Amino acid sequence: MIDNMITTIDNWAATTPDAIVYNDMGETHTYAQLKRASDAIAAYLDGLNLPAKSPIIVFGGQQFAMIASFLGAVKAGHAYIPVDKHSPNDRLTMIEDIAHPAAVIAVDALPVDVGEQPVLTGDTLTDLLSAQTATYQLDHPVDGDDNYYIIFTSGTTGKPKGVQISHTNLLSYTNWMLSDDFKLSQNPVTLAQPPYSFDLSVMDWAPTLALGGTLMALPKQVTDNFKQLFETLPAMNLNVFVSTPSFADICLLEPTFDEQHLPDLSHFLFCGEELTVSTAKNLRERFPHAHIFNTYGPTETTVAVTGVEITDALIEKGRLPIGTVKSDTQIRIVDDENKTLPAGTNGEIIISGPSVSKGYLNNPEKTEKAFFTEDGRTAYHSGDLGFLDEDGMLHYLGRIDFQIKLHGYRIELEEVNHYLDANKWIKQAVAVPKYDSNHKVSQMWAYVVPNSKDDFKNDLQRTTAIKQELKDVMMDYMVPNRFVYKDSLPLTANGKVDIKSIIAEVNPA
Numbered sequence: 001m002i003d004n005m006i007t008t009i010d011n012w013a014a015t016t017p018d019a020i021v022y023n024d025m026g027e028t029h030t031y032a033q034l035k036r037a038s039d040a041i042a043a044y045l046d047g048l049n050l051p052a053k054s055p056i057i058v059f060g061g062q063q064f065a066m067i068a069s070f071l072g073a074v075k076a077g078h079a080y081i082p083v084d085k086h087s088p089n090d091r092l093t094m095i096e097d098i099a100h101p102a103a104v105i106a107v108d109a110l111p112v113d114v115g116e117q118p119v120l121t122g123d124t125l126t127d128l129l130s131a132q133t134a135t136y137q138l139d140h141p142v143d144g145d146d147n148y149y150i151i152f153t154s155g156t157t158g159k160p161k162g163v164q165i166s167h168t169n170l171l172s173y174t175n176w177m178l179s180d181d182f183k184l185s186q187n188p189v190t191l192a193q194p195p196y197s198f199d200l201s202v203m204d205w206a207p208t209l210a211l212g213g214t215l216m217a218l219p220k221q222v223t224d225n226f227k228q229l230f231e232t233l234p235a236m237n238l239n240v241f242v243s244t245p246s247f248a249d250i251c252l253l254e255p256t257f258d259e260q261h262l263p264d265l266s267h268f269l270f271c272g273e274e275l276t277v278s279t280a281k282n283l284r285e286r287f288p289h290a291h292i293f294n295t296y297g298p299t300e301t302t303v304a305v306t307g308v309e310i311t312d313a314l315i316e317k318g319r320l321p322i323g324t325v326k327s328d329t330q331i332r333i334v335d336d337e338n339k340t341l342p343a344g345t346n347g348e349i350i351i352s353g354p355s356v357s358k359g360y361l362n363n364p365e366k367t368e369k370a371f372f373t374e375d376g377r378t379a380y381h382s383g384d385l386g387f388l389d390e391d392g393m394l395h396y397l398g399r400i401d402f403q404i405k406l407h408g409y410r411i412e413l414e415e416v417n418h419y420l421d422a423n424k425w426i427k428q429a430v431a432v433p434k435y436d437s438n439h440k441v442s443q444m445w446a447y448v449v450p451n452s453k454d455d456f457k458n459d460l461q462r463t464t465a466i467k468q469e470l471k472d473v474m475m476d477y478m479v480p481n482r483f484v485y486k487d488s489l490p491l492t493a494n495g496k497v498d499i500k501s502i503i504a505e506v507n508p509a
Contacts, residue, residue, distance in 0.1 A: 001175050002210055005148070005167065006074055006141050010035055012212040013134070019187070021209065022064040024217040025232075029064045031212070032134075034071065037064075039136035040128040041072025041105070041120075048118050050102035052140075055079045055150055055361070057096065057114070058196075060107025061086075062217040065129055066196055067205065069105045070149070072128075074167075077140040078102065079147035081162070082196035086220060090473045094159055095152050098362055142167050150361055151199050153299050154403075154412040154478070162361030163199075163299045170206065172355035173302040176326040177207040181307060183291060184267065188213040190240040193223060193247060199299045200272045200408060204242040206303075213239075223247070230254040234261045241265055244272040244408030245279045252279070258286040268292045271304050272408030274396065275320055276438035280310045296322035296396060299410070300370065300380050302355040305329050306394050319439065321393045322386075329353030330377070333388055341387075348400055349386045352379035402499065404433045404441045409477045411444070413499075419474050420446060425466050427451045428489055431480050432503045446480035447489060447502050459485055 002008045009031075012019065017032035029037075045056070056078045058069045066082070073080040081099055083092055085108040096104075096114045104114050106121035120128075142148050148167045152160040178184065190208040192215040194200040208215055216236045222228050233251065241248070248268070251257045259265070268283060268290060275294045283292055297304035306323035314320060325331045332340050333347040341347045356378040359367030370381050385397040402413040413431045420429035427449045434443040448466075456462040463483045470479045490498040 001178065002171065004143070005170055005174065005206070005210070006071070006138065009071060009209045010138075012209075016212055019212060020214045022067060022215050022217065023236075024062065024064055025219065025222070027064070034064075034068055036131045036134040037068040037129045038071035038075055039134045040131035041069055041125075042075035042136050044120065044124075044128055045072065045076040045078065045103065048103060050076075050078065050118075053077055053079070053142075053146060054102035055081050055099050055147065057081045057083055057099065057101045057104045058107065059083045059085060059092070059104060059110060060196075062192065062195070062219045063107055064217075065107040065125065067215070068129060069107060070196075073105070074142040074148055075136060075138060077142055077146070079142060079150050079164070080105075081150045081152070082201075083152075084195040084197040086195070087197070087475060088471070088473055091152075091160065091475065095162070098152075098159065099150065099162055100362070144168055145358070147361075149202075151197065151299055154410055154415050161363060161366055163357050164359060164361050165199075165302055165357055169302045169355045169357060170202075172326075172328055172353065173202070173304070174206045174210055176328075176355075177203070178210060179327075181326070182207075182267070182269070182293060184211060184240065186211050186213075188239045188267075189216060189237055189264070190214065191216055191218060191236070191238050191242055193218040193243055194272075194408070195220070198272075198409070199303050200242065200244065202303045203269055203271060203295075204240070208240070223250075226250070226253070230256070233257065238262060238265050240267045240269065242269045245270050245275045246273060246407040248283065249279055252282050252286070259289065262287075266290055269295065271295045271297065272410075273405040274438070274440045275310070276440055277315055277318065277320060278438060280320060281315050284310070284312060284315065294320055294322055296394065298351070298380065298382050298384070300357045301329075301351045301353075301382075302357070305351055305353070305355060306331070308393065319395070321389075322396045323394060324392050325394065326353075326355075329355060331388065331394060333386065343388050343390050346385060346387045346397060349382040349384045349394070349396075350379055351382055352377040356380050398439070404444070406433075406441050406444055407477060409475075411478055413444075416444070416446075416474075416478055416480065419470060419478075420448070420480075422473075423466055423469055425451050425454050425456075425462060425469070428497075430489065430497050430499055430502060432499060432506050434482075435507050443481040445482045445484060445506050447484050447486055449488060450485055459483070 013031040013035035022029045103118045292310040295304035295307040308323035332350045416431040429448040433441045436442040
């Protein structure tokens with residue numbers, strides 16, 4: 001059990017300074033280098049005389065400089081906001097507008113102007129990362145209820161929401177990961193594949209750095225190239241595989257993704273979307289001696305709050321449960337009036353405990369709607385539908401509203417609709433999920449009434465143009481996979497688009 005994330009990471013630099021903390025496709029960095037670099041960045045930020053506890057945007061990909069910048073920011077008393085370099089320009093601009101960051105650390109070149117605040121980049125950042133001394137005094141680091149990081153998720157009005165995660169929140173989550181529940185060993189070698197703007201990444205870096213392990217970065221350009229991906233994975237000598245089930249499904253396309261070729265791989269940790277029976281069964285057959293964990297938790301509750309090790313017996317029962325709640329947290333299943341429902345009854349999942357966020361950054365209206373206090377603990381309306389069985393095992397049934405998980409990414413359909421409606425080629429549109437036989441969202445479809453003024457010769461040309469425009473303002477994973485063109489959309493009795501009937505049409509019984 002740890003009581004401070006920052007000093008725990010720094011202590012590895014004192015006890016095992018030459019141990020590898022980060023391996024980016026063969027480019028390695030030690031714990032001593034991480035301490036020196038983060039100390040230098042923290043000292044530089046102090047020299048800027050930034051407003052106390054103001055957040056700092058860190059923009060980039062999967063480089064060592066990202067981890068060093070995160071640690072440098074919190075040492076200097078500032079939460080960091082990770083923004084992936086593959087984000088649309090508009091998203092970066094919106095995050096800057098909402099967060100009002102005191103500074104920006106540009107690990108990769110910024111594609112747009114972010115205002116008048118200081119920007120740390122180029123030769124200056126390179127010099128700080130190669131610092132040879134480590135003398136920074138930790139006299140005002142992030143601590144307690146101070147924000148440690150802020151991750152922006154999908155919003156319902158086209159604007160993302162900044163989830164504030166404190167040092168206390170992070171400790172609650174990390175100490176659970178270090179407990180006997182997951183049986184992680186010291187100095188694990190862990191896959192670091194999710195982008196740092198996706199809170200699943202905390203599942204790889206937080207326990208690994210707390211245990212003095214090594215993060216094996218897997219950049220997007222590698223995951224997008226299956227040949228390179230399948231060549232790279234066996235050479236990583238992984239102990240812990242952190243990903244969404246969708247990414248595991250990609251890896252399972254390669255016959256050599258098995259225990260024989262990855263003999264050190266002992267743990268699979270899944271979160272972000274539903275783990276299906278078929279994926280779990282394939283993994284059990286390929287890696288019969290590995291521990292496979294299914295976990296669940298919204299970003300607002302710090303990565304995950306429930307977990308279960310998948311066994312053959314669970315697989316045989318059908319749809320997999322999402323686990324029992326961690327010891328310091330409480331889950332209730334409630335009805336529309338927030339009354340607790342008995343075991344086996346479906347309702348909304350309410351989560352309370354020390355890993356629950358204080359709310360959304362600079363968004364009191366959304367915070368008040370989603371967060372509340374019960375029995376002196378911060379609680380969160382997940383919007384997820386589920387039930388607790390007699391043994392206290394949580395089962396997930398889907399979304400109460402129209403939020404979906406696609407390939408691990410949380411997507412507000414209303415946000416997608418916002419961008420669809422703003423598209424010049426579209427008169428009216430709605431996005432709906434397409435489910436597979438395992439009740440998992442496999443695609444997102446858009447039902448579209450096209451603008452009658454366009455000159456496209458066919459639907460293929462129209463779809464190509466719409467997608468191209470959408471990709472300029474949306475993350476790639478938010479762009480619908482399929483477009484269905486209609487003369488009109490069905491309406492409810494009160495004149496609103498009948499989304500439920502469209503979902504039923506896309507998913508016939």
